[in-house]
Amino acid sequence: MDEQRDAQGAAIDAADRLFYARGIQAVTMDQLRSETGISLKKLYSLFDSKEAILLAVLDRRHELWTSGIARAADAVSTPRDKLLSIYDFLHDWFTDGNYRGCGFINAFGELGATVPAVALAAREQKRSFQRYVGGLVERAGAPASLAPQLAILAEGAQTTAAISGSADAARSARDAAEILIDVALPH
Amino acid sequence: MDEQRDAQGAAIDAADRLFYARGIQAVTMDQLRSETGISLKKLYSLFDSKEAILLAVLDRRHELWTSGIARAADAVSTPRDKLLSIYDFLHDWFTDGNYRGCGFINAFGELGATVPAVALAAREQKRSFQRYVGGLVERAGAPASLAPQLAILAEGAQTTAAISGSADAARSARDAAEILIDVALPH
């Protein structure tokens, strides 16, 4: 049934928006119902529980992040520029108006200690990002130790931008990344 | 009354431990009562509300962080080493066994959108840290743009260590900081 998948997708989109903007426990199933127009009965036929919705949201966010940085990297050619495109992507995100930090970090802080699946999803997303950076670093011909450094800059920029409410962190992280890359690169 | 202040301090310590380990909304006032041995009535005579306890906890955490990095910096002499001591301090913290990320970032993600005072406390703590790094950078004779870069490395190390469950991020951040400092420093 396409209708079922559409309803699922719409529910996930709305839940993502609400969870991200307000925090997960601050969103009730009833708010999700009124926001989507999907009855509680149907919501519970599409998902086992609120936790299942959250995990679907995190999965979706993982996909969006992955395709987002991939698209940013596709716009440039050299591995060096692809690495730097991460921080341009972040800058766009930070200035998007509704930015409130990394959804995985937020979910981890709120529920990571009580809901193991949330901690796992966050860990998986971060590992996936580290692998992505590691691949680019390798193709740039830089030592592997550069990858976690660049990833840490990206993580730090996300939390700094969230709490300060400014997108400047993306620029600072990019500048730092440029220096680290150029020092690490043989030339 | 000293007894009152002791009870307040004990309540704040216990609340900090519980909030940090489990998440704020996962801790009930009743758990706080049984953990401290302080009756609900007395807890509510010491604090106006659970939110007031949380804000006191965040204040205390701010003090502990400030004195912690100051103590680490006191153990070395040059501004360059004082800057690097931040990441050694972080490494000690990450390996302490109960590390679960930066309490301010966690509180911000969970409640920053619904409780303005929490967002404010987080912003204040990050600004205070940025000022601290800025002072050290200035005394090291490096350009001011280095400070946010080093702060971002520290923030990124905290979230990366929290989610990965490993202290390696402190070492990576320290290595990156060393490079950035040495490139920025006149020599």
Added chain:
DNA sequence: ATTCGCAGAGAACGGTCGTTCTCTGTTCTG
């Protein structure tokens, strides 16, 4: 010694939330 005030312990209250159930109407089948 009696009374007054205070403090502790936990019951009670009001509200909320995740989840399920009931009831109504509808659509598809024979």
Added chain:
DNA sequence: CAGAACAGAGAACGACCGTTCTCTGCGAAT
């Protein structure tokens, strides 16, 4: 056209939580 399976809407349920209230006992002051 009759009836059975289904879907929607929202009421209901059971549990929980922050906060307040009540009741009991103790200590101090007159």
